[in-house]
Amino acid sequence: MKNDKYLPPEPTAFGLASAPPQAAVNYPPPSYSQHAFPPQGPSLQPGYPPPPVQQGYAPQQDFAQPGYTQQVYPTQGYPAQAYPPQSFAPPPQVYVQPAQHYVPPPPPLPTILLVRPLGWYQRTKINRPQMNVLSAATFIFATGGMNIAWSIGFQVNDRLDNHIRAAWFIGAIIGAAIAAFLPRVLPRRVITSSTHNDLSALQAHLYLNGIANGLAFAPTLALAGELAVFYMRGKISASTEQLSFNLGIFLQIIIAATYSQNYNYNNDYHHELVGGIIAAVFGFLGIVFAALMFIESPVTLVASGREQAAVDALRRLQRLFTPHDQTLAQLEEHKRYVADNQNLATEESFSRALPAFFKLAALRCVNAISISSFFCEMLSYSSIYAIEMRIIIFGAARLLGSCIGALVVDSLGRKGPTVVGFAGATAFAFVAASQTVFGYHDVVFWLYFFEFFAGLALTITSAYLSEAYPLNVKQHFISFTFIVEMLIFIIIGSCDLVQEFLYIVGGICAGAFVLGILCLPETRRTTLRVAQQRFTSFVSLCSNS
Template sequence: MAKDTELEMICRNDTPPAQEYIDPFPQRRNRIVYHPTVKQWMALLSGALIFVPGGMSMAFGLGWNLHTHIHTTMQLRYSWFIGFIVGALLAAPLIKTVPKRLFMLFGAFLVIIGGIIFTSVPYNYTAILAARYINGFAIGSATLVFLVHASEIAATENRGLCLWLEQNSMTVGIVIQVVYTSQWTSQVYFAADRLHGIIAIIFGVLAICCAHFTVESPIYFIRQCDDVRALNCLRQLQRPEYASPQALQMLLDEQKTYVVETETVEWRDTLIQSPMLRLLLYRSMVAFGFSLPMNEAMKVANLVVLGDYEWQPIVFVILRVGGTFSSLYMFDVTGRKLVSLVALLCTAVLSIAIGGEYDDELNVVSEHHMSVVCVLSQVFQFFAGLFAPSSSVYLSEAFPMKLKPFFIAGCLTLQQVIHIIVICTFHFNTYAMYMYALFVGILMLILFVVFVSTMPETRKTTLVEAQIRFRTLLNFKCC
């Protein structure tokens, strides 16, 4: 069967069984090579800018809203996570038909709206609550679109770096929120939440400017059987010296092969072979890496030791962003699996150590024990920051194209549900902190063993090759 016929059938939603497909380009299979241009990075920068106010809003709900002028309720904390879930779930079925640029423009516009509300009425509880729902919706939809889009336009050699931008930008937002709220004083006659809104507006405007330079994924147009526009996207994503008509046509043919291979997979077979459970557990570890209990433990320990929020919170987030930046080139050089699993193991050990400091109620008022908690919490954030970006990389690689948006949305939803459950059930005291930290540490240790044997190494693999590796249950290779 000719491949053009296959693609026409895909466009008519009349796909043949996967086993009947014969690859017309066996000699070039899985050899798509991008030589990225500035436009590739501009296409990703819009999403990266949107995620900065997203990180601020997440930190706001996880305990770092120290100088807000409104009453901090449980709903105010979890509202952003609810909005995130709704945004991700609604974006999943639309991503196939709506251009990525529109998603980014819409997300940036919503971020600006939320920022305006924070800036104009920082003392109004209802307005701030609505702004958090709006921001969460924007970040949820943008995260899903970014993970899909970045994986499709990134070069094989730097896909880890491109996907790293998502968690890195969230971490930068966390740093901004923690630093300015911890160092704010009551002598400043300016609402802290107003500054939150101003920063969100700035990043939202920058994101809108960058969204105009977004290059659509060639796969988007291939799925619509529009070869002309797909070739135009490939031309923009390639450096001029690699953009000869012959080279572009070869890339287009191989992209078509990828589309056919992933679009003709049966839903039943995909679900049976899917690494969904592994990725659900893997992404959920990000939620435990920056959570309300760990933040509360850090704040309480800091107050016991220093009596005020001085330099400790700054070190707390600097180490977090230091861990994230430490993974910048590791994922594409040493590999995703080795770096992330070492980070997960260290995070597990540190969590158990933090829990051990709460085995006695008297330790909470002990300056020595709380100093240990401060140090352990700071180092914990370094390794949590080192681990988090790998989850974005794996999410973008693990699933076939047909189900990728829905599976990624499921993983993102579980991550936010964990935050919501913890926010609604956790009340800081010695016993609760002891049980939480031990539970998280033991869970991470168990999953470390599971991931060592099941997570594949996907460095410098194409998306097709990565998905083949994920369909294999046992993967012991670490580099």
């Protein structure tokens, strides 16, 4: 053991303290010979050049020195650590989605349950305030019907030129053109009456009354469609417009029939004074009803953001005058109607209104033809005896058809009565035309049936006008439709009509019959939203009921 002092110190044990100690390693005694130390660095073999020196690193040197024994450490038995292969490709880019704020889904739209009360009397009683609001316009349109009948010839004054006969229609066109671009308000009635034996005052009266009717026409029908409940919209619209016009026509026919036999060419203007007095009374009643019973459209109030005022309007439009579940249901439906129309641009509203305009303008032209001056001439030529009774029956048949149309428009629907009415009008127009060869006496009898079916079919057009056009352009297109109708009145009144005109009337009614089958939708008991959507296409074959 003489070489123990040359032993190196034991290496520090790695691992746990409880590991067994390493066995001592005996090293041979050092030698100071140069060959006792192996060369450091890579080994050289014969025939091979020395390895190149790596750039940037100094060549390895032999640090062995005399008297120094190199420490040799035993292998510790650790497994070699595996490294992933090196690559110079750029690391893959990982997309990190930005944090998003949670947006809760919109709440579902409330369920709208609009209920139609049972019983005709109950429905009329509950919704009577809606008719009261439109009473002012009813009186205005009644005076308009009187002046229409007067202008087409149901009067006994033979000294009238074409200008005076067309004065009322010209005034109506002026009023409708103004109303198309005015805010949707109900114009007040301008009360005028004719002065005794003064044609200038009579012409002024016709112009002013025509302007009043033209101003009131579009706002009234738009208001009727918006304030009426869905199950009475047709009746309220038809009763306010067509039924009122036909009532005025009937009143003027009675006045003309009463004074026709006792007419004095020189100084008898009593029949025109009577008409002026009735117009004045109706005008005064219209002002009173408009001042006391007018209620703003709930649709207009919703569109202007006055929701609480809309609730109050809906409350007052139905008895018992207290808000209930149906009031809130109507409010929600009006809000959806306004929202759907506010999302439409003006150009889109215009394009959607065109199909309805072409259909309804064609139907209103038939209305002007069916009560034109031609039929007044046919009645006057029929017989000099009992002429008063003939024209009264003629007017009563028209009024009766209009009454039935207003009663069934919400029960039987719009499309069915319209098609049936035009079918009957077509048939009796051709029958009456075929009887002209035997004299006018037999023609008049068939004209009664023609007017009845025409009144039935054309009364439905009031309901269509109140619901067909988009909200943004509704008042404009109602006015345009009315203007087209007035132009037909003027054209027919300025033409010399022939006996074959009845065949033309029959052909036009046949065309309206086909139009009704192919193009008119069924909008009975529908909301304004649904009715408007059904008018966006030209063809509507199914009943949609």
